[in-house]
C-alpha cells in the first residue's frame with residue numbers, strides 16, 4: 687500500500703521514521719505548503735514533495751493520510767475524497783456539520799472510505815457497541831495536559847481552562863481537543879459529550895479520562911500519554927493509531943469493534 691501524507695510535522699515525521707524500510711506500507715508522497723522548508727525529507731526518506739494537490743493525487747499513492755490541521759481538512763479533503771480513501775487525524779474539523787455532510791456524501795458518491803483513527807484515546811469500540819441501540823446516557827472526557835500546551839500564562843497550580851460541550855471545546859482548543867470530536871462521533875454527539883480541560887504545570891503527560899454510562903453499565907478509561915517530542919501537544923498514541931489503522935487496512939483479521 688502506497689501512502690500520501692498531507693502535512694510534514696510531528697505525526698508525519700513519526701510515520702516516516704516508523705515506516706522507513708517497510709515493504710508492505712510505503713510513504714511515497716507528501717503534500718506541503720512550503721517545499722523548501724521540508725526539502726530534506728526527500729533525500730532522508732525517499733519521498734516526493736508536492737505543493738500542487740492534483741499532482742499529489744496523480745502520484746503513485748493508494749490512500750491519503752491527513753496529518754495537518756482543521757483548515758487543511760476543510761480546504762483539501764472534499765477534493766481528495768473524490769480521488770482516494772482518506773485517514774483523517776484532525777478529526778475536530780468534522781464538528782463542522784456542513785463539512786461532515788459534504789465529505790460523507792462525497793465518500794458515498796465516489797466510493798472512497800473515510801477512516802477515523804482513535805487518536806490519543808481508546809474505548810471507541812465499546813462506546814459504539816453500547817450506543818448501537820441509542821442507550822448510552824452519558825459520555826464525559828476530562829483531559830489534563832501540561833499547562834504550556836494549553837495556555838500562555840505561567841501558573842503554579844492546576845487550573846480548569848474549559849468546561850462545556852465537545853463542540854465548544856474544539857472551537858476554543860482546536861489543536862488539543864480532536865479527541866472530544868471522535869468521542870462525540872462514536873457516541874452521543876457534539877453537544878451532549880461533556881468536556882473538562884485542565885492545564886497542569888506539574889505534569890509532562892497528556893492524560894485523557896473517559897467515563898461512559900448507559901444501559902450496558904459503566905466504563906471508565908484513563909490514557910496517560912507520552913507526548914511526541916517534536917510537538918508535545920500531540921500524544922505518541924495519536925501517531926501510533928494512524929499506523930494501527932493502516933496495518934489493519936492491509937490485513938484480513940478484524941479484532942474488536
Ligand SMILES: NC(=O)C1=CN([C@@H]2O[C@H](COP(=O)(O)OP(=O)(O)OC[C@H]3O[C@@H](n4cnc5c(N)ncnc54)[C@H](OP(=O)(O)O)[C@@H]3O)[C@@H](O)[C@H]2O)C=CC1
Pocket residue numbers: 692693694695696697698717718719720723753754755756757758775776777804805806807860861862864865868916917919920921924
Ligand atoms: N485525533 C487525535 O487524537 C489527535 C489529532 N491531532 C491533530 O493532528 C494534526 C497533526 O498534528 P501534528 O503532526 O502534531 O502537528 P504539527 O503542528 O507538528 O504539524 C502540522 C503539519 O501540517 C502542515 N500543514 C498545515 N496545514 C497544511 C496545509 N493546508 N497543507 C499542507 N500542510 C499543512 C504544517 O506545515 P507548515 O509548516 O506549512 O505549517 C505542518 O507540517 C493536528 O491537527 C493535531 O491537532 C493531534 C493529536 C491527537
Ligand SMILES: O=C([O-])CC(=O)C(=O)O
Pocket residue numbers: 805806860861862863864865866892911919920921922924
Ligand atoms: O494528542 C492528544 O493527547 C490529544 C490532542 O492533542 C487532540 O485531541 O487534539
